[in-house]
Ligand SMILES: Nc1ncnc2c1ncn2[C@@H]1O[C@H](COP(=O)(O)OP(=O)(O)OP(=O)(O)O)[C@@H](O)[C@H]1O
């Protein structure tokens with residue numbers, strides 16, 4: 069092994085620790101059913117389903133769980149009928 | 156139509172998840188469209204090894220139970236745009252995996268991807284048998300150590316009897332991936348030799364992955380070892396194994412030794 073490469077690399081354990089802390093905090097919340105991101109996801113999708121058929125290609129959901137904030141992105145393609153409008 | 160690979164072993168902790176992620180990333184880096192599917196329901200880890208654990212929205216059980224669409228559950232890798240992950244469920248148990256559900260999911264993935272890599276759980280129960288059920292190719296991950304070799308032999312038996320291929324009377328293409336190979340212990344004579352393992356299991360060799368700190372480091376930062384440091388010894392071994400999967404005939408070097416394997420042990424026809 070190249071010694072220069074060995075020493076130039078930063079430690080990886082701090083990254084592991086940080087990733088685990090965030091992940092486990094979210095997983096424990098999920099078990100206690102207090103995971104707000106998941107709740108919001110399901111409620112938003114239910115609301116959408118009331119008005120339109122939820123289609124595979126037309127609704128995409130992304131989440132990113134962070135230490136301080138999480139993000140939830142629901143991307144919906146909403147059908148719009150131009151014929152109806154013109155009539 | 157894509158190829159379905161199961162990465163299996165019987166014994167736990169031998170390197171199935173590490174290998175699934177590393178091979179998946181190696182194939183995707185060459186532009187192949189790859190999905191890695193975590194079958195370890197209840198104890199998922201592939202998301203962590205691939206660094207996607209914060210982005211899991213839905214999982215395999217959600218898809219099988221009809222709670223989410225397949226495309227909504229797939230997570231695209233941040234580094235390689237042809238690499239995808241289908242995570243396992245962390246909260247549900249493996250009884251939620253139905254044979255029909257798995258068949259539908261694998262069938263749909265085969266249509267959309269060049270390679271569908273199924274990371275099997277340890278053991279020979281439901282999760283493991285469902286992971287191998289639809290495979291075209293099996294990668295048997297083995298450590299050079301008695302209990303691992305014995306369990307691999309058991310798994311080879313299941314591959315030859317409990318899979319769709321076997322039931323149809325076809326031959327399952329099987330490859331041995333020897334992992335966590337320690338050249339120092341091999342030199343001291345305290346580890347099973349490559350020849351011994353090959354002779355006992357008599358399936359062709361796909362590669363030898365050395366025991367290495369680079370694997371630990373890669374999993375700490377959440378990256379397949381083939382992306383974390385592509386010049387590291389394990390990464391090179393996985394890149395070569397991926398090329399052999401695509402049909403290239405490359406000689407296999409034994410870590411710490413000058414001589415290598417060619418022809419005699421490696422050959423697709425032997426399977
Ligand atoms: N070549 C290697 N060198 C060093 N450590 C390794 C190597 N391969 C795997 N490991 C380590 O061994 C442990 C088990 O690996 P991994 O999770 O890939 O095994 P597995 O077969 O998927 O386990 P399980 O049966 O629990 O699913 C991990 O800590 C991993 O980092």
Ligand SMILES: [Mg+2]
Nearest residue numbers: 171172195200
């Ligand atoms: Mg595993």
